[in-house]
Amino acid sequence: MSKILLIDDDVELAGMLKEILTREGMTLTAVEDGEAGLDEALRGDYELILLDVMLPGIDGLQLLQRLRQQHRSTAVLMLTARGDDEDRVTGLELGADDYLAKPFYPKELVARVKALLRRSPNTSVTPEKLAYSGFDLDPTTAEVSCDQQSLILTPTEFDILRCLMQQPDQLVSKDQLSVAALGRKLAPFDRSLDVHISNIRKKLPSNPERIQTVRGRGYRLVEMP
Amino acid sequence: MKLRRTRWYNSLSLRLLVLFWALLLVTASSGFLLAIWNTEQVRPQPLAAEINQILKPLLSDNSTFGSLQTGRLVTGDYRVVAKLASRGKQRLNIAPDLSERYTPLVLRMLDANSPQQMPISDRLLVGPYVLGGDRLLLARPLRTEELIDRREAESKQREARTTTLIIGSGFLALLLGWWLIRPIKRLIRATREVAQGSAEPKLGRLPKRSDEVGELARALVTTAVDLATSRDAQRRLLSDVSHELRSPLARMQVAMDLLEPEDGGSNVHWQQLTRDVHRLGTIIDRILSLSRLENGLVNMQSEAVDSGELVAKLISDLCYADPSCSDRLKQVGEQWPTLQSDPELVRLILENLVRNALHYTDGLITLSCDIDGERCQLLVRDRGPGVPDDKIEQLFEPFYRGDPARHHQAGVGLGLALSQRAAGVMKGSVSARNHPQGGLEVIVDLPLKCA
Numbered sequence: 001m002s003k004i005l006l007i008d009d010d011v012e013l014a015g016m017l018k019e020i021l022t023r024e025g026m027t028l029t030a031v032e033d034g035e036a037g038l039d040e041a042l043r044g045d046y047e048l049i050l051l052d053v054m055l056p057g058i059d060g061l062q063l064l065q066r067l068r069q070q071h072r073s074t075a076v077l078m079l080t081a082r083g084d085d086e087d088r089v090t091g092l093e094l095g096a097d098d099y100l101a102k103p104f105y106p107k108e109l110v111a112r113v114k115a116l117l118r119r120s121p122n123t124s125v126t127p128e129k130l131a132y133s134g135f136d137l138d139p140t141t142a143e144v145s146c147d148q149q150s151l152i153l154t155p156t157e158f159d160i161l162r163c164l165m166q167q168p169d170q171l172v173s174k175d176q177l178s179v180a181a182l183g184r185k186l187a188p189f190d191r192s193l194d195v196h197i198s199n200i201r202k203k204l205p206s207n208p209e210r211i212q213t214v215r216g217r218g219y220r221l222v223e224m225p
Numbered sequence: 226m227k228l229r230r231t232r233w234y235n236s237l238s239l240r241l242l243v244l245f246w247a248l249l250l251v252t253a254s255s256g257f258l259l260a261i262w263n264t265e266q267v268r269p270q271p272l273a274a275e276i277n278q279i280l281k282p283l284l285s286d287n288s289t290f291g292s293l294q295t296g297r298l299v300t301g302d303y304r305v306v307a308k309l310a311s312r313g314k315q316r317l318n319i320a321p322d323l324s325e326r327y328t329p330l331v332l333r334m335l336d337a338n339s340p341q342q343m344p345i346s347d348r349l350l351v352g353p354y355v356l357g358g359d360r361l362l363l364a365r366p367l368r369t370e371e372l373i374d375r376r377e378a379e380s381k382q383r384e385a386r387t388t389t390l391i392i393g394s395g396f397l398a399l400l401l402g403w404w405l406i407r408p409i410k411r412l413i414r415a416t417r418e419v420a421q422g423s424a425e426p427k428l429g430r431l432p433k434r435s436d437e438v439g440e441l442a443r444a445l446v447t448t449a450v451d452l453a454t455s456r457d458a459q460r461r462l463l464s465d466v467s468h469e470l471r472s473p474l475a476r477m478q479v480a481m482d483l484l485e486p487e488d489g490g491s492n493v494h495w496q497q498l499t500r501d502v503h504r505l506g507t508i509i510d511r512i513l514s515l516s517r518l519e520n521g522l523v524n525m526q527s528e529a530v531d532s533g534e535l536v537a538k539l540i541s542d543l544c545y546a547d548p549s550c551s552d553r554l555k556q557v558g559e560q561w562p563t564l565q566s567d568p569e570l571v572r573l574i575l576e577n578l579v580r581n582a583l584h585y586t587d588g589l590i591t592l593s594c595d596i597d598g599e600r601c602q603l604l605v606r607d608r609g610p611g612v613p614d615d616k617i618e619q620l621f622e623p624f625y626r627g628d629p630a631r632h633h634q635a636g637v638g639l640g641l642a643l644s645q646r647a648a649g650v651m652k653g654s655v656s657a658r659n660h661p662q663g664g665l666e667v668i669v670d671l672p673l674k675c676a
């Protein structure tokens with residue numbers, strides 16, 4: 001049973017989502033306001049947080065920032081207002097794993113949730129440790145280090161890096177990375193993958209260019225000289 | 226800005242009144258001056274030596290000419306025209322054929338110390354000569370050449386004065402006109418700006434003026450702000466309503482999902498409900514996009530966009546959702562331009578146009594392009610029946626939809642309006658025409674480089 005936390009002030013929607021996700025075999029805890037949501041997220045061991053951006057008290061983006069400051073790498077799916085690109089990009093930059101525009105189709109929500117839950121460390125496809133370009137990645141413990149410094153990555157960032165490390169020095173297309181990390185192909189002009197990559201680069205102690213951008217096509221992990 | 230009323234002493238009416246009054250006075254006095262100038266005689270000149278030689282000997286003998294009367298011929302054609310006697314009943318005697326208006330002149334000449342000469346109308350006055358206490362003024366008719374010279378000099382002088390006056394007054398009138406018209410022209414420009422949606426028309430220092438023009442300018446400033454506010458409010462209402470509709474809509478979608486019948490939804494009512502909920506979602510999305518475009522809330526990206534690749538991707542995406550499209554959509558031409566533009570907006574425009582074409586027609590749809598200097602045209606042409614010419618303009622109005630009877634399943638009527646606004650953001654435009662060989666052709670005109 002996957003434990004999911006929903007932080008949304010729309011109580012009626014929360015009730016229905018609970019029903020839907022229960023039907024899919026997950027348990028949903030719903031919290032209405034930001035402060036309580038943050039407490040609950042820090043206290044409980046949730047696998048996924050569904051986070052509405054517009055919240056009373058502290059808003060979703062602030063909540064996310066504080067959560068990540070506490071080095072919690074719980075997967076976060078943001079529920080944004082449609083067309084609010086700025087919130088969306090800010091959310092991703094603050095470490096959200098994916099986003100879904102409201103109003104959404106429940107089927108799509110379930111698909112996104114499943115995609116994010118799919119990759120818990122235990123169910124990893126490649127249990128062997130990976131090492132390349134200064135990175136050491138252990139899929140079983142979900143631990144990564146770069147140049148012997150431990151990195152704290154969100155599950156999505158972890159999956160992206162793992163996907164890149166599985167094909168060292170090769171071009172990995174954006175679609176392939178997106179499928180591996182987000183469980184879906186990129187929509188036209190979806191910038192989420194680029195934001196995730198930039199987040200990983202920011203966390204590296206040195207040489208962020210070891211994750212090379214191949215313009216318009218994808219990314220490549222290269223060995224730094 | 227507070228609407229300050231014009232005080233009477235600052236008012237334009239008073240200024241104009243004073244101005245026109247002054248103008249009339251100046252006009253009248255300059256006409257008067259001109260008349261005086263032009264009638265004023267040439268000043269007395271020193272006597273020419275030759276005349277003196279003729280007259281001096283004759284007029285030095287007191288006894289001979291002591292009794293000279295006015296009108297008497299002295300010598301040649303010199304006559305006595307005025308006489309100031311030292312004694313007697315009638316001391317001043319002026320020839321009756323000398324006009325009265327010359328009397329002051331005659332008196333002045335009689336009073337002079339030494340003989341002078343002076344042309345008046347058609348004769349030459351000479352004098353005074355003193356004979357036994359009497360003072361005499363003589364005259365002879367002007368000789369023809371003298372007469373001509375005089376007339377010429379006079380008319381030249383008159384012309385010069387008239388020209389000066391005309392030019393001077395014209396210049397003054399120009400200044401005056403400029404002073405009056407300049408603020409009005411500025412107001413016209415500002416009003417046009419307001420009509421185009423500016424909330425802060427350029428008025429310079431006009432609102433600071435204390436007269437009626439200043440009052441008008443201040444009224445215009447207030448009106449511009451009011452207009453902008455109400456326009457914003459109108460747009461915001463639509464956008465706010467749509468925002469508010471989203472939460473219940475989200476719940477409806479979830480509820481629909483929970484209600485889904487076991488057999489996957491063969492119930493027609495359930496299907497209808499699902500479609501309508503979906504449609505509501507689309508309408509709200511569209512309204513929000515439209516209002517964001519109209520309010521300039523879209524942060525335009527500017528990057529290299531390979532239009533050919535974009536079109537190919539669009540076709541493959543559309544056909545992925547509905548494989549039956551692949552036979553109908555065709556990308557024509559090899560030379561697709563690379564634009565410096567916003568890929569998302571370009572795609573939004575083309576996707577709307579292609580979806581419309583797919584929706585309203587059955588035949589082939591071609592996408593082609595044309596490069597024309599600094600601009601390019603992306604063309605989407607269908608093979609449908611086209612649109613009546615008088616309806617083409619209406620196509621771009623929000624919520625306009627084709628024949629509702631025939632297309633009751635059509636979109637929400639915002640696609641073309643949305644495309645046009647999106648093109649506007651990129652300094653381009655979207656227009657439509659009936660293709661000469663049938664079908665509707667929608668033309669997206671975009672600059673190759675949009676800053």
